[in-house]
Amino acid sequence: MTEAAQTREERATALKGLGTARKRVEDVRFTQGKGNYVDDIKLDGMLFGDFVRSPYAHAKVLSINTEAATALPGVVAVLTAADLEPLGLHWMPTLAGDKQMVLADGKVLFQGQEVAFVIAEDRYIAADAVELVEVEYEEQPVIVDPFKALEPDAPVLREDIRDQLEGAHGPRKHNNHIFTWEQGDKAATEAVLAGADVVAEEMVYYHRTHPCPLETCGCVASMDKVNGKLTLYGTFQAPHAVRTVASLISGIAEHNIRVISPDIGGGFGNKVGVYPGYICSVVASIVTGKPVKWVEDRIENLTSTAFARDYWMKGKIAATKDGKITGLWCHTTADHGAFDACADPTKFPAGFMNICTGSYDIPTAYLSVDGVYTNKAPGGVAYRCSFRVTEAAYFIERMIEVLAIKLGMDAAELRRINFIRADQFPYQSALGWEYDSGNYHAAWEKAMKAVDYEGLRAEQAKRLEDFKAGKTRKLMGIGLTHFTEIVGAGPVKNCDILGLGMFDSCEIRIHPTGSAIARLGTISQGQGHATTFAQILASEIGIPADDITVEEGDTDTAPYGLGTYGSRSTPVAGAATAMAGRKIRAKAQMIAAYLLEVHDDDVEFDVDRFVVKGAPERFKTMKEIAFASYNQAIPGVEPGLEAVSYYDPPNMTYPFGAYVCVVDVDVDTGVTDIRQFYALDDCGTRINPMIIEGQVHGGLTEALAIAMGQEMAYDEIGNVKTATLMDFFWPSPFETPNYQTDWTTTPSPHHPIGAKGVGESPNVGGVPCFSNAVHDAFRPFGLTQTNMPHDHWRVWKVAHDLGLHG
């Protein structure tokens, strides 16, 4: 069929633009093993680095003897802090304004800390040499409890900042204290609590966990001494930021550094930070003149690179006796580990924890967060969430349940009474955010209807009766959650990392034959950017998505951007893509008008072409316009068809969702069986429904893992008890349920295409939903709060402590 004979709908369909369940372009490579991940990179003469790590959580390092290791054939060098010190690289700045040891400088502060870096001809020799490095330690008292860390006589962990009263985020009140962050109105909130009909109070702990992507962190550093250029390949979620940081740390001019993020095997926040392995690899490459590869093993990944959560959230929620919430108070004790290496925007040391009023119209609120040092690994990253949003969502969704118990009220109804109404948007929250759009009641009613909520409650009541009559040993729990996220960081006016504003970018070049390449400042780790960004562009510029290459991750070619985490790619880089597309379209309009010999204003865009208004038979397709831009001398118009946009979002976006989980709990074994999980997500305009659904499935499964068993557990002397996949719960296909997905669409009013981002919503909403389901099963027996993860033993223990074992 010729183009002219196609109907408008056929032309639109052919673009595979917004709303299309387009198959992923990435998959042809990945399904046949042709991905190119960092460990697949092989350069001539490449050496391998490996770490000597501390077996102790807190110890002085008395001596390091590298003689035997260095003597091993095939070992090129062994680096210690003493070697890095003359370069000023034995410590490095963290993203949170703190500093962190690259290699142990006199002491170690967590188990698995980097002590020495061995460089050898292959990874086996490197591993052999690690065993030959002799380190003499003197053990020190270990603190793994953040509350004990703040006791007056607690041992000082960070000797390097002993008695420094001012930290990166204000005054420090103890040697193991990092910051206090306060939001909202303390006095007003306390007054509301004092005068309230009802106040429910609870300590909600969100345990320490780990993003644990299937591919661990790693890099290949290659210093070309001839031209003075450093190429750094790595598992970086923010390649441009890594380039700038590498330049600032190393002193190598930024134009002489090229950072390349190849294919990345999952990130989930773990690959945002800068790790000692990167620094050591760069130094090793400079010292040896050869490329140096360093790739973590799983134990190293779990014990030393960025963990997530570990928030102790003390809450008080006030309400009238008929359930209208009047105030919310929260004090969080945040365990940051040995160094403050959180990856948050500078002005937000506790991330966006102040979204903790959730989906509810709470007039008065107060939040304070104390960051604390302990003898655990540093991190505190946004694990599949936007900077502590999962903690905030878990906190408020647990507090709602606790309040419902106190009021003797149905938790669905309590939510309904308190939701921010559709007519209240844009909504100003008590803790300082302006929610862009939402229709919570509509989403909630759709969810309640879809699962037949009343029917479920009736079944649950019957089950309880049977349980009490001794006819069954299984209780039924119904978990509810309505979450609101805050993603798309963010406006440069209040969001930066190390002073770099959190805008993002897209550059588009249209080729003469009408196909295109778009480059972005973000980097996919499985989200399918090569597929979805082409779809945004297809709808904006009328070139089929199949004719658009999307490229990311090479700082020599991609425009500057802050990378992919915190669900920021669609809200920020996706907006930049649309805006750059609109620049292309504006120029194309001038070219079309010239070719059609009419005024610019007399042509209009129509799917894949510009048509003369009122004369649709007179048109120029984008393909024709692209060619004309290269071969016609058009007065007042430069040749070529290219555009770039750097997008500074005016606000965050606020995706939301309504989730319901139904669980059967065997009180004798503690085994939980997820019978049903319904997830309604509203992520604004939907770009690719297939990919959205896939993101929801994946996020829910990580939520399942976190809620039901996945944790970073430490014993009292700081040994990591969950350092391999034997102990660190990662659900297999057999333990994972099927999910029902659903949606409503409430576009963001400020985003060019109304999209909000979705990748992290299911993790944010899923954790409280699974956890609430387990709690709900035991509600009739007096349970108000028990800590995650709800593994079989803990669930059994809850049943036991409630007297259900007779």
Added chain:
Amino acid sequence: MSKMHVKMTVNGKEVEALAEPRMLLIHFLREELNITGPHIGCETTHCGACTVDLDGKSVKACTVFVAQANGANVTTVEGLVNDDGSLSVLQEMFREHHGLQCGFCTPGMITRAHRLLQENPNPSEEEVRFGMSGNLCRCTGYQNIVKAILAAAAELNAAREAAQ
């Protein structure tokens, strides 16, 4: 360490090399033969990213010494494409049903699924979930992986019936 002479068939081709006997099969494939489809995810036989087919059985190449694979017939994901280089039914179904995201687990998943469908050409959903339980994915939540394998089984069975 002294090296041993190793000989095996990999993706239909005979290969010979000198390797330390302690070298793991996964490193032999990836670093000596440049077959980088199978990946390393845990090094403790839990995740299955390194799954290869060894003499007709799914094995995790991160915990097999190259010495143990001497003389064996090894197939990796690279060896599963059709002879004309097009995607196999399984590979195509993973793409069709969005059974992958970051792609890191995918080679192991597909290699295991390939063997599973030899062992049980007509599996139920539960049998697929059980048969794939040695392969972990952090991105997809498995729902679409299971869908892809069931769809591939249906298509392969239909083709088999048509051929008979």
